[in-house]
Amino acid sequence: MNAPAPVYILIxxxxxxxxxxxxxxxxxxxxxxxxxxxxxxxxxxxxxAMSDCALLLPEEYAPNPYAAAVLAGVAGMPASMAPETRGPVILFGWDGMNEWDSTRPFTADERDTITAALTAAECVAETVS
Known part of the structure; x- marks a missing residue:
């Protein structure tokens, strides 16, 4: 049996x-x-998605340069242009018609782009079942 397609990546x-x-x-x-x-x-x-207060409470939320680099890579901009990120960050496929949680599976192209950005940022990725 195939595992469900991922709808998010938590960094x-x-x-x-x-x-x-x-x-x-x-x-x-x-x-x-x-x-x-x-x-x-x-x-x-x-x-x-990230904590609403991550940028306001730097003593509680560690800088997340990995997420910044991944988000910049997926958005097609240099990492130096990425906004500050703190704490865990989620990137997810959005579907405004999904009333349950507004997510949708990543497309194959999105997953390939995200994987390349994770690799460039030197992240170690795993899949949850």
């Missing part, structure tokens, strides 16, 4: 990354201060 400040198909458990890693979401780029079908 931690230590450089580990986790592909998964149920975003709820991954969102718990973002911390107790709420979740902020944004589109990766204008018109993108990819969204980013």
């Amino acid at each position: 931690r400040p230590d450089g580990t990354a986790q592909w998964g198909h149920r975003i709820g458990p991954a969102e718990k890693e973002l911390g107790p201060h709420g979740i902020g979401r944004a589109f990766l780029t204008d018109g993108s079908r990819l969204r980013i």
